[in-house]
Amino acid sequence: MPPSAAADSACSPPDGGWGWAVVFGAFISIGFSYAFPKSLTIYFKEIQEYFCISYSDIAWLSSVMLASMYAGGPVSSVFVNRYGSRPVVMAGGLMVSVAMVMASFGTTIMHLYLCVGVLGGLGLAFNLQPSLTIIGSYFHARRPLANGLAMTGSPVVLFTLAPLNQFLFDSLGWRGSFLVLGAIVLNCCVAGALMRPVGQILQPRAAPQSLSGGELSGGVPTDGGGKSQSCLRRFVDVSLFRHRGFLIYLIGNVIMFFGFFAPVVFLAPYAKQQGIDEYSAAFLLSIFALVDMFVRPATGLVGNARRVRPRIQYLFSFSVAYNGACHLLCPLASGYAGLALYAVFFGLAFGMLSALLFEVLMDLVGAPRFSTAVGLVTVIECGPVLLGPPLSGALVDIFGEYKYMYYACGVFMLVPGIFFFVMHYYNYKKLDEERRQSAAVVMRTSEEAA
Structure with a gap:
């Protein structure tokens, strides 16, 4: 049995070496986790006509898959803490493959909800959280760069799957395409095999503290008393809800995710409403994805800079506000040139945010607690992820225009x-005060001992 994630995090991160192979595996795994639900939308029209269902019925398919991926976060975290990242990612790839094969024999839309939405979404959760967790075990000084490169997998895989799905759809229809996709997603098992536990190659030491305070920022220390407490912490680390940095991240993200996905989903329909042809409207998404693809690793480099890293939360705050400013200015864009310019700036903003989304959480809570923290965050975020696009669509139905959305x-x-x-x-101000107080206590203790 491989060492657990907790054991991995107690080892000195090598910041390179085999860690780059792990980043490549995470690149594939994270790429499929985020791109797969979006790429399936190309089959929606034929599935809708085959089952004679409404637009809202077919739209729930990708929403259920994304919501299941987020809701499965705590379950994934439990298995990562118990068995490590490698077997969980491989099991997740196998689950998504089985889900797609079973869906290809579906006779009702409910069958697809259960197979693609629930089982497939849970499999994607088993791909996402372990990939994010193991990067923190292999990297510390270069962690923003490693996270930025791994998160680049999402636009790259989406950019690749989009034309591939169109080819499969034209050649095999949706049933045959689902069978082929079930085979393709098995690449996640190969990606998981690359995630060798860091504890197998390094000697353990004290876990490094995060640059934003990690355990200092409002965390509650544990006294290690009792096997029952340690078992409870393995499943749910309730002390995170008394962690100042974690609560800041959680509250802001819950609000943010109500407006996170809808602008991408409705970009092409908004362009068509402006009188732009469907091929040019679809090309706006290609512009967005291309910019996003290059911005994510660039953001990782910027976040890894010596002057930026200690205050990386400010860079994340800017990226969130920058996204909001882009959306507020979008209705002012006129014609195709204006929307293309919006797609460029939106891709820049979205890429910055996506590259930092999980890096800043790891920076706040520290690598040892990241697995549990990301599980709690994703299960709470599944509500906004599930409801955000339908609520945005309701605004379009009410006002008849996309600009209000x-x-x-x-x-x-x-x-x-x-x-x-x-x-x-x-938070930074409080952390500085806590560090000064800790340093004063250590100095006073040393003087008394002398």
Whole structure:
């Protein structure tokens, strides 16, 4: 049995070596986790006509898959803490493969909800959280760069799957395509095999403290008393809800995710409403994905800079507020040139946010507690992820225009961006005070001992 994630995090991160192979595996695994639900939308029209269902019925398929991926976070974290990342990622790839094969024989839309939505979404959860967790075990000094490179997998895989799905759809229809996709997603098992536990190659030492205070920032120390407490912490680390940095991240993200996905989903329909042909409208998404693809690793490099890394939360706050400003200005864009310019700036903003989304959480709580923290965050976020796009679509139905939806999403992004700026300023100030107090106590203890 491989060492657990907890054991991995107690080892000195090598910041390179085999860690780059792990980043490549995470690149594939994270790429499939985020791109797979989006790429399946190309089959929706034929599935809708085959089962004679409404637009809202077919739209729930990808929403259920994303919600299941987020809701499965705590379950994935439990298995990662118990068995390590490698077997969990491999099991997740196998689950998604089985789900797609079973869905290809579906006779009702409910069959697809259960197979693609629930089982497939849970399999994607088993791919996402372990990949994020093991990067923290292999990297510390270069962790923002490693996370940025791994998160680049999402636009790259989406950019690859989009034309591939169109080819499969034209050649095999949706049933045959689902069978082929079931085989393709087995690459996640190969990616998981690369995730060798860091404890197999390094000697353990004290876990490194995060640059934003990690366990200092409002965390509650444990006394190690009792096997029952340690078992409870393995499943749910309730002390995180008394962790100042974690609560700041959680509150802001819950608000933010109401406006996170809808602008991407409705970009092409909004362009068509402006009188732009469907091929040009679809190309806006390609512009967005291309910019996103290059911005994520670039953001990792910036976040790894010596002057940025100690205050990386400010960079994340800026990226959230920048997304909100883009959406608020989007209705002012006129013609195809204006929307193309919006797609460029939106891709820049979205790429910055996505590259930092989990890095800043790890920076706040520390690598040892990251697995549990990301599980708690994702299960709470599954509500906004599930409800955000339908609520945004309701605004379009009520007003008959997309601009009010973009205004709403802009507010949902701008408000948490400002919230993050204010609260992280407060958090950094408190952390500096706590460090000075700790240093004074250590110095006083040393003088008394002398």
